[in-house]
Amino acid sequence: MADADAVTVALHHMETAAIHGFASKSMFVAGLCILIYDHILTFPDEVEYIWKRNWSVVSTMFVLNRYITPFVLAVDLYDKGGLPNYIPKSFCVGWYYGESVWNLLCFGFVHAIVALRVRAIWGRPRWLSITLSVLFATYFLTTTVVVYALQIKVVHTVEYNPLYRICLATISPHLWTCWLPALVFETFVFVLTVIKAREHSKANFDTPILRILVRDGVVYFVIICACSVFNMLIWIVAPPSLVALSKYFVLAVVPTMGARLVLNLRGSRREDLMPTAGRSTTEDSRGFEMQAKGGRPGKPLPGERFVFASFRAERRSMMRSKIRLFMSEHI
Template sequence: MDAQIQALFLHLLQSIQSIRFSAIGSATVLFYDHLITFDDEIEFIWRKDWSILKGVFIFHRYLGLTCLIIGLCGVFWIQWEMWGYSTVVVTAELVLLLWIFVIYNRNRVILLVLAVSFMAQLISVVAILAQSFSQIKISANLLPGLEFCFLINEPQFFYWYWLPILVYNTIILGLFVYKGRHAFLRSKNAHVNLLNDVYRKSFINFFAIFIAYLLCCVLWLTGDFSLGQIPIGFALSFSITNSTRLLINIRHAYYAREEVDIQPTRLIYANQAPAEEWLFELRNLRI
């Protein structure tokens, strides 16, 4: 029995170490990205007029940064962690929804699909968290001399938390890949204008967020819950960094419209709408 207890304690200590290292790693990714993009943030966000995009950018970036800092300090509880992280994730989903809406030429059918999917995801996540927190039991003193929050029981639906988020992002990624299939089949030697460059970078942003959510979902459903906590910080970091980079890239394209020769493109719209229309739509959306 003593050997089993020692093995359990050793496993818990190793889990704590892995979680702490992953938290430091994810925070490092976020801080580094913040540092290297801060000049663009000043140029394309703070020095520009207030808009929907500016408000979303500031809220998303600095709420996420606050969540990670609090997590590193250890002054948090699981309810704060899950609700705070969920708010950041939902904000990222709104950014992706807006971008898909723009590249589909403000198609109302697409908007309806995205809105219904987004609300279904939001309701599912809130229901899972509310149900789980009514049953959850946590101990911060499970190991003598070490304060760390441990999940004592396992709420019935808690591990399904990432599933609706993953389903929604699968829809988002599928819509984006469908619209951008021509861009990815182009020759490497083909001329790539500013908008096409934003389009290609957007795919990297979408795909990185999708992979982070996929990893969280797989580990929460099939793995040890202690291991499932490891990718959460990275999912949050990727959500923040990729969404804010997408917003900066969009702003860069918008404000650089008078500095580049923008040619008509088939990569944004199926109906061969010119790039000027794309910029006009961003203007109408008050981006």
């Protein structure tokens, strides 16, 4: 009787693991479809705003994220999709570390792009550059140390499982903590974005570039926080068989979001430089006001014109030029 109960329990666990595995694979495929579809959708913009422009650090991060991530996910799909009949332990262990390296770099690239955008919104003050650099380095190093310290403890459990035909490993119960440094960094960057957006709103300072910077900053924060919290909750409360439910989906969504951040911003620069109603944006932004002594508004008397430059508009023009220059050099 006891043996029958044990077999029943074992079969139930196997059935549950199979269901969880199917759910994880479905999320994996959904994320991969989002990545590939967006890549196809934005490829013309990529050619226009990346390959035809001067190369920069952001261009390098964009291309690496854009083309290495699909390769990593393809290997993961081969491994975690249960396709191979056998995988050597050496490959399982090597990919266990290699995949983690790319996860760290992939998220680091996107966070660096967001930090550069916030620096541009604030006009590149030295104190902010130092603060963001220190916080980014702290986030990246802390996450790296946490991930590898926890991985080293369980690397001996990595092996190919012939029943499920995938590489499996024991998951540390503290692995969720690796998401905390990124969450703190993202929150700080988001607060800076909100502060500057509020200042610009009060000053009636609005350009296509700033609209994109603020809008995408808010959307990015919501998505990246949702992904981080999703991973944390899965790794804290869900059974080990669901650990991959969020992992690969997030790895597909975050680079997609990072690509959109770069392409949307570079597209907005073109919009910001386009003339409006027969005048250039430079002329519009200067905001010269024509008045006439003794004349009606809009109809000054000949020889009695006075031109007054709006200092607020002039300041907006200088700010726009500064942001545009920064974008052309760095983003």
